[in-house]
Amino acid sequence: MAENKIDQILGSLTGVAERKGDRIAVLDAKRLPEKMDGLVREAVFGDHETQSAARWIIRSAAQAVGVRPASIHDLYMAIGRGDVPRTFTVPAMNLRMLAYDSARAVFRAARKLDVGALIFEIARSEIGYTDQRPAEYAAAALAAAVREGFQGAVFIQGDHFQTSAKKYASAPEAEVQAIRDLILEAVAAGFYNIDIDTSTLVDISKPALEEQQKLNYEVCADFTRFIRAHEPKGVTISVGGEIGEVGQKNSTPEDLDAFMAGYNARRGDLTGISKISIQTGTSHGGVVLPDGTLAQVAIDFDVLRRVGEKARTTYGMGGAVQHGASTLPEQAFHKFVEAGTCEVHLATAFQNIIMEHEAVPEILRQDIIEWLKVNAFTERKPKDTDAQFVYKTRKKAIGPFKKWFWDLPDGARAAIGASLEKMFTFLFEQLNVGGTTAVVKKFVAAPEVHPPLPSGGAKSGKGESVDGLAD
Secondary structure (H helix, E strand, O other), X not given: OXXXXXXXXXXXXXXXXXXXXXXXXXXXXXXXXXXXXXXXXXXXXXXXXXXXXXXXXHHHHHHHOOEEEEOOHXXXXXXXXXXXXXXXXXXXXXXOOOHHHHHHHHHHHHHHHOOOOOEEEEEHHHHHHOOOOHHHHHHHHHHHHHHOOOOEEEEEEEEEEXXXXXXXXXXXXXXXXXXXXXXXXXXXXXXXXXXXXXXHHOOOOOOOHHHHHHHHHHHHHXXXXXXXXXXXXXXXXXXXXXXXXXXXXXXXXXHHHHHHHHHHHHHOOOOOOOEEEEOOOOOOOOOEOOOOOEOOOOOOHHHHHHHHHHHHHHXXXXXXXXXXXXXXXXHHOHHHHHOOXXXXXXXXXXXXXXXXXXXXXXXXXXXXXXXXXXXXXXXOOOOOOHHHHHHHHHHHHOOOOHHHHHOOOHHHHHHHXXXXXXXXXXXXXXXXXXXXXXXXHXXXXXOOOOOOOOOOOOOOOOOOOOOOOOO
């Protein structure tokens, strides 16, 4: 049935691409980009069999024209060895809304500035409330690359594959298995970068740092072993660890030492993590004031510098990773490069650009607000103003309103895409990733990994409950 569906979809690509056994042969690479718009629609909104077939076609066709999912592990290890100068910070972008249009804007900015070091990511929690399973997200990113004429490694990352402290306390095996299942699903979709976040298990009430970090490093090491056992041939998945939960106390070099001592002992001779996420004073989504605007955040760049330097010189990693940064003031972004930050995670600002864009009909925004009043009212805190409540919860409407945004007129989506491209261009310039295509090609291998023909319908739906997880 799935193969019949593949052949049916390929009927619209006659003369452009055809199936050769378990892969796609591209007959006309110049015409392939124009076919991505229709394919990605099928990959997102088709029935289960259509989704599965369209996603397989996109990934196979993308590989045929040199667009391949890849791991950034070897680039980060080269930075740790000093083989690559610390002159740039890699942006990791969570595309919650209009993933295909947003990714197209990313690639337009990337081609303009010759950017190769960039990451597309989605968090465990975002997968739920944005209604984007890994295979859908990967298909959108790869289709966008082909559509915009990008070639080379495409880094797709599972962000905050995070243990819920509450669920782990009550049913640890079930929580671990849920993350294992998500890892398998993500890797099969082409996510060759996985950020494990077990920092929720850090217990700062313990007197010694080793005791505080013990459960964190044990569970992170176990997930690393699981990932290594399931990575595709020729791929060393980039695994990230985390020592400080975002929104809690700032991290220290001593925290890193305590974590790494236990982590390295437990992982044995298997390849370890390539980077470490830390807390420096930020919070996910920013701090919302009563009028709906954001408070200024005092990020501690010295923490990034000191912990990052320790991560490189002592442990050979790429360095420290900053979360919760997209809502910082514009003048702050160049400081990440100055502090030697390995990677910075960006999400909420892109969501805000789309939701607040003048091309979005006001009636659609009002419909979202009315939906939130009915479906998210339990998340409203007693002191929240209407503006605070809407700002903090509107991300929960992304999944239910996904098709509404995808169905905006072409002109509206183009205007949104132009605004996003301007934002991505600014960020790439501030993070100094322009001209990184060459260094990515030098250190990153992107082998062909041909997924098997789909055997049935694509996994669909919101999946597991992820309430309480960070994003």
